[in-house]
Amino acid sequence: MKIKLLLPILFLLSLSHYTLAQEESADARKWYAPDALTLQFAGNVGMFAFGPNYSFAQDKVNAELLYGFVPKLDAEEVLHLLTIRGIYKPIKRIELSEKYKLTPLRMNLGLSYYFRDQFSTSWDSSYPKNYYWWTSSLRITGGLGAELHHPISNSRTIKQLTLYGEVGTYDLIVTSAVKDPTLTAWDIMSFAIGVRAGF
Numbered sequence: 001m002k003i004k005l006l007l008p009i010l011f012l013l014s015l016s017h018y019t020l021a022q023e024e025s026a027d028a029r030k031w032y033a034p035d036a037l038t039l040q041f042a043g044n045v046g047m048f049a050f051g052p053n054y055s056f057a058q059d060k061v062n063a064e065l066l067y068g069f070v071p072k073l074d075a076e077e078v079l080h081l082l083t084i085r086g087i088y089k090p091i092k093r094i095e096l097s098e099k100y101k102l103t104p105l106r107m108n109l110g111l112s113y114y115f116r117d118q119f120s121t122s123w124d125s126s127y128p129k130n131y132y133w134w135t136s137s138l139r140i141t142g143g144l145g146a147e148l149h150h151p152i153s154n155s156r157t158i159k160q161l162t163l164y165g166e167v168g169t170y171d172l173i174v175t176s177a178v179k180d181p182t183l184t185a186w187d188i189m190s191f192a193i194g195v196r197a198g199f
Helices: 002-023 171-179
Strands: 036-041 048-056 061-070 079-088 101-114 138-151 160-170 190-198
Touching: 036 061, 048 190, 101 160, 138 171, 160 171
Parallel strands: none
Antiparallel strands: 036 048, 036 190, 048 061, 061 079, 079 101, 101 138, 138 160, 160 190
16 A cells, blocks of 8 residues: 555655754755654644655745544544645744744645545546546645744754644635535634644
8 A cells, every 4th residue: 555655755754854963964964854843733634744844945935745644533444645735934933032933924735635545536437527626535725824933942953843823724615615605614614733843
């Protein structure tokens, strides 16, 4: 199964910073070594999701590759998914104190892929052609939120911890809300909380 091969690769990629840090300075890190690790609860990327985070443009832009899963208690079977997303922070950080800074707005847009035979990127011949416009294995996700940053001064590896929260949704439920006026904003929104350890 694809997921059995993908998980070790993602895990090794996420932890590559730790092995590199023992041999190299932060400035000499390899291009593929992540700038941070993200752990998220909920938010349309799985009940729990984790993976590497890459920072660009002085942390105004981030790219993440998250492995997420939904345990059986919340689904008919355990679900595995992989999400790639971009995060943009258009507003400069606000210094709250010596120990805390606030990013008042973060926007993300991502694409999730579900790994199971029951999900497909195309509909089989039993369905009329163009009857469904979406695929069951792919979802477009998006969200808005804020971040609280706390520098770590006494650690050799973790330089900063970031706590974030966001409100999000995904393509299929948004289009359902457009067609069904009984669905409210609360029906199509999800909430997520996460932490990012920056190196």
